[in-house]
Amino acid sequence: MTITAPPGGLRDFYENPAVPVASGTPRSLRQARMLATALGKGTxxxxxxxxxxxxxxxxxAPLLPGHxxxxxxxxxxxxxxxxxxxxYAIRGELTDxxxxxxxxxxxxxLFSEVIEHLVDPDAALDELRRVLRPGGHLMLSTPNLAAWYNRALLLAGVQPVFSEVSLRAIHGRPGREVVGHLRLYTARALREFVAAAGFEVVRLQGAPFHGVPRPLRALDRLACARPALASILLLHARRT
Structure with missing residues (x-):
């Protein structure tokens, strides 16, 4: 989930087996389909x-045969x-x-729900740009600060979903699981940030969040039609 060696407290947090290190399957499938279309056939x-x-x-992997x-x-x-x-699974850090x-x-x-955990996302994108070939593809996903329900929560004075004020417990918002989010992005902020790092944004689309209560999931899927309101942002960019 995090690949930049964090300060002491964060380091212990991310090595704790109780900390979640997986995301929802629907988001993974959507992202894989976007990448499969971008890469086409070949190796x-x-x-x-x-x-x-x-x-x-x-x-x-099944959607990316040969790669x-x-x-x-x-x-x-x-x-x-x-x-x-x-x-192949190897150790690395998102530093220079x-x-x-x-x-x-x-x-x-593939950079799936990582950027929200980073102390220095600028250095991270610099390192991703370094390892990508010119024209190479970046598939990034991250929670949306401005998701449709977060807008309503803020109006009611409630801490937005995905945001965290402590690594020990959830305070002031729905949910019970601490996952270590340090930064959150709106659709507009994510576009601008990635473009400023030397990437051309090709596409931005929305995806649902597996943690949305069941009675609201149909509405969450509908919100995907407008990325600015969606739970999860899926961004495809190319290295310039």
């Missing part, structure tokens, strides 16, 4: 950066859980030269 090197327990890459997927994570606990799902790949080595990067 490409895909890096799953922040691979967590490897289930997202394993979900995507090679390598999982990368900072957490040794995550890598231990990922190896049964991935042929911290990923163990040469410059322009990769054709695509």
């Amino acid at each position: 490409s090197l895909i890096l799953d950066i922040g691979c967590g327990d490897g289930t997202a890459a394993a979900t995507a 090679r997927i390598i999982g990368v994570d900072w957490s040794q606990d995550a890598l231990t859980r990922a190896r049964p799902h991935l042929a 030269g911290g990923l163990p790949f040469r410059t322009a080595a990769a054709d695509a990067v």
